[in-house]
Amino acid sequence: MESFNFFLPEIFLSMSIFMTLLIGVFIKNSYGIVTKIIYAVIIFLILIIGDNFNDSLTLFSNAYTSNSLTNFFKILILVSSIFTLTISQNYIKENNINYFEYSIILLLSILGMFVMISSNDLILFYLGLELQSLSLYILASLDRDNLRSNEAGLKYFVLSALASGLLLYGCSLLYGFAGSTNFETINQNIDGTNIGQVVAMVFILVGLAFKVSAVPFHMWTPDVYEGSPSSVTSFFAVVPKIAGIAIFIRFMQIPFQGLVDHWQPILIFISLASMILGAVAAIGQENIKRLIAYSSIGHIGYALAGVSTGVIEGYKSTILYIAIYVIMNLAMFACIFLMKKEGKYCEKISDLSGISKKNPILSICLLIILFSLAGIPPLAGFFAKFYVFMAVIKENMYALAIVGLLSTVVSAFYYLRIIKVIYFDELQLPFDNIKNLSISFTLFISCLILVSFFIYPSLLTNIIDVLSIN
């Protein structure tokens, strides 16, 4: 019964999903109530997980693990979900997508991510992954009267189903070679001597790369980001990325540990390609959501550069990178939810033209966020890149480091272009003055973290250092 505690978050999560579903069905216009309950659920979950943070255990005949690493990712997912939920409330209500299912599906996808992160078994992993993906398809097409939103959901579904198929094929091949679906057993039985094992590994990598939208499996990202309602995009850009990177690290660390020599070149290629494409393709974008899509592709490239080292320092740097990436993106979307002219939300970069004269606070926040995304010191984004390249150069992967850093210069160009529009161009139409406590709070906290991170960078790294990665 002791071990029950470690599965408690998932049980609690599923129970509350059923409960809120009932409330939603029986009470009319229940969006407000359901959302409030869900806030409470998420906060309670954070407390439960935080309570057993450092204990590690495996359950269900080694199919499920819970340790400080998975707990860290789970808390990161919960915290960022609660922020994406609160900042998008106004947007959801004003765009009439306040169906009570919205937050419930969101919770379902979080449940999927939990299962996926904690899984220590191919089957459990696949179940979690699919639960997460199916919820995300629905979220993407949530604005059901909007053609773009439908298109986004359908596109995401078709491409993602293909990737899942490949992944499943890889899993079955892997089972054939290892004789087990358990991660640790796979690790013992796989040594890379047979080319079939490598093929299985590549198929699984393809599926994983698709989920984190790394090049060359990134095609869906810009369309889905642009087509989905902004509230959903803010969730897409942050939360599934955390889960994706978490499962990436777990896969590279346990089942594929013996195949380092085989997956390392592949990951280096994926990460380089993502960095370069993310930098180059974003230059021509006019829509800010599309731009964020490309920028997130680039950032995933940097995060994967840490994974591609195949050593613990690298994984740690990736975890730090993704944590800072989450903060930057939350702040960015908080700004997007403030971009409203004459009652309408706008998404074009040209809409930002000259707003520094009328909306000075919003502009200075955007300035901080964009320079941080570009990785200019002393902002937090620089430290994220710094740790990753520390790990990369330690492993003597100089080509990756140099190309990666050069592509930050290219990507700096399009971030600077937005700053140019905000600060150097003439004012056209100022934004409406939106007073929203949760958005301002999110923006304030995240910008404060980005600016003051340099004072004591060890604060975050100390937490990451004690996570059980081995």
Add this chain to the structure above:
Amino acid sequence: MNFPILSLITFLPIIGAFFIFIFSSDKTESKNSIYVSLFTSFVNLFLAIFLWYSFDKSTSEFQFIEQASWINGFIKFKFGIDGISILFIVLTAFITPICIISCINSIKQRLKEFLIAILVLESFMIGVFCSLDLVVFYLFFEAGLIPMFLIIGIWGGPRRVYAAFKFFLYTLLGSVLMLVAIISIYWITGTTDVNEIYQIKIPEEFQYLLWLAFFSSFAVKMPMWPVHTWLPDAHVEAPTAGSVILAAILLKMAGYGFLRFSVGMFPVASDYFIPFVYTLSIIAIIYTSLVALMQEDMKKLIAYSSVAHMGFVTLGIFTFTTQGIEGSIFQMISHGVISAALFLCVGVLYDRVHSRLINSYGGVVNILPKYSMLFAVFMLGALGLPGTSGFVGEILVLLGAFQKNYLVAILASIGIILGAGYMLWLYKRVIFGKLEKKELLDLKDLNYSEFSILFILAVLTIIFGFYPNLILDTIHVSVDQLINNYQTNLILSTLK
């Protein structure tokens, strides 16, 4: 000395900027922000002068050291100064209040933001000269890009966007290679503390590539000949105060970087690359002087002359003689004063006539006598007339160069002649001649604040010219230590 005076000097301007940001939100209160910024920058100037006064000139050790554990305990936040850095700190603290005074009249829009940007920039610049850790140095070195980008982009001239982007991307491109080198140094030596790296000595086979990586960053910032093209654009488009800071301090970060890092950490590679640096310096001196001769725009002319003067600095550093290195440090300080003054002089005319083209002036001496007198001092300083600070720097660099290589020294001397050519010609076309342009007739001479700034700068130019020991005394011991270190390292490497 337990009091953290270096941190205070570094972060005081940011605190001032923060106060301006918080407390003077209303547009009508720009007076408040002016007072706050002036107060902070003057306090900083006094602190810097106090620091110079209490600085021990008889030792080459780093002084006023402050350190704290910073990144995971393996990288320290370390501040400290020696004879070379103290002068740049004083220069920075001295130039900033001048910029603030000069911008009060000339900046018409968003003055408050401008003052914030200048103060933040001052913090970062002082941080560059204080830091004794490579990562801390890089942090400040790069962070300075942000406020400068905004200064050029928001308050600049018609092509400001192009100039701001060019400035930012050029510098960033050079610097990322330096970041790779810094991280590599950490993994080679196990530390990024500059003083420890001096002791550990980086193995010879790594030095060459690392030197090139650092060079790529400093050469862009300096700027050296083929990567200098961002400078004229940035200077022309930046507002007067921006040009002053750019010329007087930002360029000096590269010269300082060469001395502190390239020469100090990679002596063998520095020796190996001497011919390369000489070639680029000579091209910079002669080619950009010729280019400067043909400029129509006053700011562009001074910008090109800056490139030529910086050519002297790199030449002097890489002679590795006492005279050469002291000369190049002196040249940097003197150029900091003189180029700042020249840009202010152009700014004075620009504020009145709104043109920087040489041919829209002529005969200015008839209506602006005080201005013409002061301009003459700076013009003569820039061309290196004996009795001005420009002369001391150039003669010392040439003395150093003659000891090493006759051809280089002779070619560099040609640069001085060309320098006299373009400066005198500029002065003749703008100041002398008949007053023919109608729009010039009702110009007013310097007002009180303009006169006092230019007067102080002129006095400094002449004092440094007649009494160079004021500066040379401070740097002497540190420069000797630098050269000793270089020579022992070279001997060690030949013994192997």
